[in-house]
Amino acid sequence: MIVAEVAISLLILVGAFFLFVGSLGLAKLPDLMRRLHGPTKATTLGIGSMLIASMLYFWAIEESPSIHELLITLFLFLTAPVTAQMIAKAHILRERHARESIPGTGRPVGWATLDAAKADEHSEHTQIPSGP
Amino acid sequence: MIDIACIIATAAIAIASLLTLYRLARGPDVLDRILALDTLVINTIGLIVVIGLWFRTTMYFETALLFAMVGFVTTVALCKYLLRGNVIE
Numbered sequence: 001m002i003v004a005e006v007a008i009s010l011l012i013l014v015g016a017f018f019l020f021v022g023s024l025g026l027a028k029l030p031d032l033m034r035r036l037h038g039p040t041k042a043t044t045l046g047i048g049s050m051l052i053a054s055m056l057y058f059w060a061i062e063e064s065p066s067i068h069e070l071l072i073t074l075f076l077f078l079t080a081p082v083t084a085q086m087i088a089k090a091h092i093l094r095e096r097h098a099r100e101s102i103p104g105t106g107r108p109v110g111w112a113t114l115d116a117a118k119a120d121e122h123s124e125h126t127q128i129p130s131g132p
Numbered sequence: 133m134i135d136i137a138c139i140i141a142t143a144a145i146a147i148a149s150l151l152t153l154y155r156l157a158r159g160p161d162v163l164d165r166i167l168a169l170d171t172l173v174i175n176t177i178g179l180i181v182v183i184g185l186w187f188r189t190t191m192y193f194e195t196a197l198l199f200a201m202v203g204f205v206t207t208v209a210l211c212k213y214l215l216r217g218n219v220i221e
């Protein structure tokens with residue numbers, strides 16, 4: 001029982017540490033693309049180890065295993081990359097200097113995000129009609 | 133022992149939330165603020181899980197799940213709005 005308690009406490013502390021480091025990175029890093037790295041670690045490692053601690057607690061000490069934590073973990077692990085990608089995409093498409101600082105792909109096609117935006121601009125379906 | 137760990141974790145998450153609020157108030161761009169809001173939601177989920185462990189109750193897990201869902205939908209909707217000027221086209 002004492003082993004389980006030590007393990008749970010350690011996992012809680014590790015989770016809190018990673019949440020703190022994620023927010024510290026968000027507050028201190030110089031630009032958005034670098035700031036994106038902080039919260040992703042907070043999500044996966046911080047929340048992940050806290051939920052493992054919680055699962056271990058209800059399984060080993062209360063002896064009533066629960067699977068809610070698995071649901072939260074699964075949901076967060078699925079959505080965190082989508083969020084980060086949406087923010088990065090919005091950043092690249094909104095800021096000219098971000099768009100110009102991307103290196104080339106080294107292939108006949110460019111970056112998918114930029115190509116799609118360019119194709120959208122030339123497409124007749126998204127053209128703004130000029131006058132009546 | 134778990135109680136002490138929970139107290140330390142709560143304090144750490146409180147400081148983390150303050151750092152996130154700093155970025156939310158300061159952030160030079162809208163996207164910085166969206167990222168800060170997303171991080172704030174993550175911190176809140178961590179806080180809810182720790183408090184559930186502290187009070188020895190499973191009641192808070194539904195709250196954490198709801199927070200995760202609402203946070204994800206909010207972030208994606210805001211990004212979509214910034215990208216296209218519309219949430220659902």
